[in-house]
Amino acid sequence: MITQVDFFKCLSDPTRLSILKLVLNKQNICVCELQEQLELSQPKISRHLALLRAHAILVDTRQGQWVYYSLNPNLPDWAVDILNIMARQDDGLMKSQSEQLVSISTFCE
Template sequence: MDLLQFYKCLADDTRLKSLLLILHEEELCVCELTHALEQSQPKISRHLALLRQKQLVVDRRQGQWVYYHINPNIPEWAQKILALTLVNNVECIQEEVQRLVEMSSRPSRTFLCD
């Protein structure tokens, strides 16, 4: 993983909050991110496409839904940076997490066994 590209991904507010929300919730679909971040679906999808291209997130399909989670194969240093960022700044996504809790039409998910 390229160090500069990693930090460029984190430098954008939408991408940073998306990564932190995904890490906090373990996985999220586009509709959950659009609701939590109060952004349009095309904007969220563009940012997720970039994060997927840079291999920070991976997706899985379940019916009509596509769920995103942090790529377990990113380097350990990158995992630690994301984890430390979340633990020490959870208040920066507090409103977004609350929106997720209050979201009435969240898709139900079935976690897949590895």
């Protein structure tokens, strides 16, 4: 189970925070979609995803050759509450990312 300190350490990094916001928005997201949205390299995104998985904030599911990430359904209630508050915030970033998610052309499918 994740501690509050580890949870907030994960949220303190701008890249991990952006990844979590995209996961919250899309529910189930592939690395290639994160690459396109965040304009970062696959190794950098994978390193952040590995930390989020190690702390059990995200879980991964393999579908063919692709790996999709989603929130861990077993997160403590306090963590889910915080993430839900984040999801409701309109900070401009989420609005632009949300609009772009609709138009993403990925090779994941």
